[in-house]
Amino acid sequence: MRFIGDWKIAFATCFFIALSIYVARLEFDNVVLHFLRLAKDFPENHTGGKVSEKSPYEEDFMTMFMSTAEDIDRSYSLHYDFYQESCPSAERIIAKAITETYNARPSIAPSLIRLLFHDCFIEGCDASVLLDADESLTSEKEASPNQSLKGLDVIDAIKSELENVCPGVVSCADIIVLAAREAVLLVNLHASLLVLSMLIISVTLNHVFGTPQAGGPFYPLETGRKDSVAAFKEIAERELPTPQANLSVILARFASRGFNERETVSLFGAHSIGTTHCTFFEDRLYNFAGTGKPDPELNPGFLQELKTKCPFSASASSPSPSPGTGLAPSLPASDCPKNYGMSPTGGNDGVIDLSFNNEGGEENFGTRYFRRLMQKKGLLFSDQQLTSSEETETWVRAYASDPQLFRRDFAMSMMKLSSYHVLTGPLGQVRTTCSKVLPKELI
Numbered sequence: 001m002r003f004i005g006d007w008k009i010a011f012a013t014c015f016f017i018a019l020s021i022y023v024a025r026l027e028f029d030n031v032v033l034h035f036l037r038l039a040k041d042f043p044e045n046h047t048g049g050k051v052s053e054k055s056p057y058e059e060d061f062m063t064m065f066m067s068t069a070e071d072i073d074r075s076y077s078l079h080y081d082f083y084q085e086s087c088p089s090a091e092r093i094i095a096k097a098i099t100e101t102y103n104a105r106p107s108i109a110p111s112l113i114r115l116l117f118h119d120c121f122i123e124g125c126d127a128s129v130l131l132d133a134d135e136s137l138t139s140e141k142e143a144s145p146n147q148s149l150k151g152l153d154v155i156d157a158i159k160s161e162l163e164n165v166c167p168g169v170v171s172c173a174d175i176i177v178l179a180a181r182e183a184v185l186l187v188n189l190h191a192s193l194l195v196l197s198m199l200i201i202s203v204t205l206n207h208v209f210g211t212p213q214a215g216g217p218f219y220p221l222e223t224g225r226k227d228s229v230a231a232f233k234e235i236a237e238r239e240l241p242t243p244q245a246n247l248s249v250i251l252a253r254f255a256s257r258g259f260n261e262r263e264t265v266s267l268f269g270a271h272s273i274g275t276t277h278c279t280f281f282e283d284r285l286y287n288f289a290g291t292g293k294p295d296p297e298l299n300p301g302f303l304q305e306l307k308t309k310c311p312f313s314a315s316a317s318s319p320s321p322s323p324g325t326g327l328a329p330s331l332p333a334s335d336c337p338k339n340y341g342m343s344p345t346g347g348n349d350g351v352i353d354l355s356f357n358n359e360g361g362e363e364n365f366g367t368r369y370f371r372r373l374m375q376k377k378g379l380l381f382s383d384q385q386l387t388s389s390e391e392t393e394t395w396v397r398a399y400a401s402d403p404q405l406f407r408r409d410f411a412m413s414m415m416k417l418s419s420y421h422v423l424t425g426p427l428g429q430v431r432t433t434c435s436k437v438l439p440k441e442l443i
């Protein structure tokens with residue numbers, strides 16, 4: 001009995017020490033939150049909707065948020081707490097909905113982060129990706145890269161909840177970026193108390209030994225995005241890099257949207273969570289670039305493990321665009337079985353964790369992905385391409401060994417992506433249903 005009592009006291013003590021260290025180590029997020037509070041007290045100091053031209057790494061969150069903006073007309077720009085008066089509970093409602101959904105369906109977190117990328121990368125964060133086809137519009141959802149998107153139902157559900165509370169106020173574009181922000185925060189954080197306690201202890205141990213905390217980083221977001229009245233299927237087909245894209249294609253696509261190498265590499269850290277279909281990399285296992293052999297850039301032991309997860313299928317032997325082409329631009333999705341889209345028939349529809357056989361630990365958001373790249377264990381050809389140039393490999397190595405650097409850079413890049421090319425003021429509309437533009441009589 002005595003032993004059990006001692007054990008309990010020891011456990012409780014460890015738990016509270018672990019908790020204190022964990023909380024203390026959240027300094028990064030706390031600084032941001034502190035700054036957010038400051039920002040709230042001085043609302044006239046917010047930046048406008050445009051992403052700063054200056055590299056965000058020369059600035060911190062404070063300056064990015066509070067730097068000079070006097071010359072920007074606030075009604076035409078994003079600003080912090082845009083819904084403060086029009087819908088004060090909006091951000092709370094979104095956060096609650098995402099947390100509840102995540103508790104029942106943790107896979108929602110990566111799906112929402114990917115949804116943000118696919119929306120913002122194509123003509124900006126304007127919810128264009130959510131529109132359904134109608135007589136005047138071809139849906140972006142039909143573009144081959146978007147056919148495997150998930151989580152749209154959750155955005156729709158949040159939107160209808162918000163429409164009940166404050167009709168016609170909160171844009172779908174803002175819901176996407178806020179939902180993705182909550183998703184980043186939640187990744188790997190499970191709700192059950194037992195799991196949470198164990199997580200805190202294991203995370204604390206990780207800290208002691210120099211590895212990062214669980215969950216993704218927090219980053220502040222301005223709001224006030226408007227929704228588009230158009231969708232951009234062809235642009236999505238053409239511009240979203242394919243899993244077979246080589247580094248120059250990838251860097252060019254990101255650079256044309258203002259992202260440098262460092263920012264691009266940091267965003268790829270999102271691939272440390274979620275899943276991928278075998279069809280997106282099976283050519284690397286069986287028939288790389290039509291050679292009938294595996295990709296020599298794939299770790300041999302890892303290759304064998306992947307083969308058991310993704311057995312040879314008809315689609316693995318079908319011709320594929322040679323790596324690096326991005327997307328065969330002249331072929332419609334259905335004619336191009338190995339492009340970004342799901343091959344409609346004969347494809348390997350197996351699904352595998354992007355962190356398959358992860359050695360970095362579940363809690364290791366970001367860092368584990370970069371460590372795997374250094375071991376030639378990138379799942380997608382496009383992932384492994386990040387180690388193919390000196391500049392990008394430098395960042396891969398940096399993020400693999402410095403979790404705090406990754407968290408900071410990822411947060412900054414996600415902020416930048418979330419504000420890319422937004423519509424504000426009269427340039428867009430607030431849809432009442434995310435999948436439909438407003439009927440003319442309501443505009």
Ligand code: HEM
Pocket residue numbers: 107109110111112113114117148149150241242243244245250267268270271273274275276277280354380382
């Ligand atoms: C060259 C650039 C990229 C390519 C080729 C690419 C490709 C892919 C592919 C093929 C999948 C698997 C989809 C499926 O099978 O359902 C995937 C998943 C994912 N991607 Fe990317 N991606 C890229 C960049 C990004 C970026 C920049 C982000 C975020 C900032 C991102 C976030 C994700 C996430 C979180 C998942 C998991 C989705 C889920 O589990 O539902 N990706 N990506």
Ligand SMILES: [Ca+2]
Pocket residue numbers: 118119120121122123124125126127128129
């Ligand atoms: Ca868009």
